[in-house]
Amino acid sequence: MDIKTFPIGPLETNCYIAVAGSAAIAVDVGGKPTAVAQFLEEKGLALEAVLLTHLHCDHLYGVGELAGAFGAPVFAGAADASLLEIEIGRGGFMGLPQVPEFSYEPIAPGERTFLGQPCRVLATPGHSPGSLSYYFPEAGTVFVGDLLFYRSIGRTDFAGGDYDQLMASVREKIFVLPEATLVYPGHGPATSVGDEMRHNPFFSEYAR
Structure with missing residues (x-):
């Protein structure tokens, strides 16, 4: 997986x-x-899912446009559905623009297949009620959104956020993965499970 x-x-x-x-x-x-679509088109890639x-x-902001352009x-x-009814989800929060309409299918935690590879959909609430992480064991990769960042964690002061829940999600769902697993967050640089266990100040109990 690239x-x-x-x-x-x-x-x-x-x-x-x-x-x-x-x-x-x-x-x-x-x-x-725009740049995402150009990349997909130049490489001749079929977009399987968003x-x-x-x-x-x-x-x-770009979900509807990208999914519509590629038929993905x-x-x-599902637990995040109510967020689209308030500003943090539909837009307008902190002066941010409105989100163009898009449709989606609820995906439940469990085993799925994307790109011909197993994908473990993990329920990792805390930043939002329905936050999910997508773990690809064969690629040693997990996409965590705003759950965990390089040396930090996601905010929990938005609607539906819960600090204790977030911390439990990281400990019980992410830190149980192999330490070499690459962690791709919603903002900032990528990191790894082992690096965050040892160096993230919010989880000092793992430091060694």
């Missing part, structure tokens, strides 16, 4: 394009997807 990162949108949300053979998936599309880690507006289904956590 992964290309496009920081797009008003908050430079990481849109990831994961590629295997001639197929691709997109993870979060937080802005105008996977959303959560339904906050800064991860959604969109998947997101």
